[in-house]
Amino acid sequence: MADYPAPAPTTSTTESRQPPATGALVAYILFGIAAIVGFTGHGFWFPFGIIGVIVAYVSRGDMRGTWAESHLTWLIRTFWWSLVWTCIGWVAFVTIIGIPIAWAIWVVTAIWVIYRVVRGFLLFNDRRPIPA
Numbered sequence: 001m002a003d004y005p006a007p008a009p010t011t012s013t014t015e016s017r018q019p020p021a022t023g024a025l026v027a028y029i030l031f032g033i034a035a036i037v038g039f040t041g042h043g044f045w046f047p048f049g050i051i052g053v054i055v056a057y058v059s060r061g062d063m064r065g066t067w068a069e070s071h072l073t074w075l076i077r078t079f080w081w082s083l084v085w086t087c088i089g090w091v092a093f094v095t096i097i098g099i100p101i102a103w104a105i106w107v108v109t110a111i112w113v114i115y116r117v118v119r120g121f122l123l124f125n126d127r128r129p130i131p132a
Contacts, residue, residue: 023059053079067129
């Protein structure tokens with residue numbers, strides 16, 4: 001008779017289950033590219049950021065109940081908040097007096113996005129959820 005390996009024990013908690021983390025990794029890469037492009041002056045409203053948030057939304061359902069779900073929520077919130085601040089920067093920019101304020105908003109937003117992408121990726125790489 002053939003010897004077959006014993007099936008892996010299943011657990012009842014969803015926290016221990018390994019999520020399909022490819023979607024989160026792709027989202028982190030796209031957000032990282034968007035953050036670097038944003039820092040160089042194009043803002044976070046760039047196709048990489050849009051594609052990254054779409055990947056995050058699509059992948060979140062597969063990761064529901066796992067440690068990786070918090071990463072996708074983190075990236076989605078990062079996108080939307082950076083978009084809000086980028087728009088506020090544009091509103092300041094159209095008023096000629098607000099141009100220096102707009103540049104300051106965009107630089108701070110880009111630094112904030114880079115921080116969130118790096119911090120999140122380091123936790124993702126350690127397979128730990130984003131702390132609440």
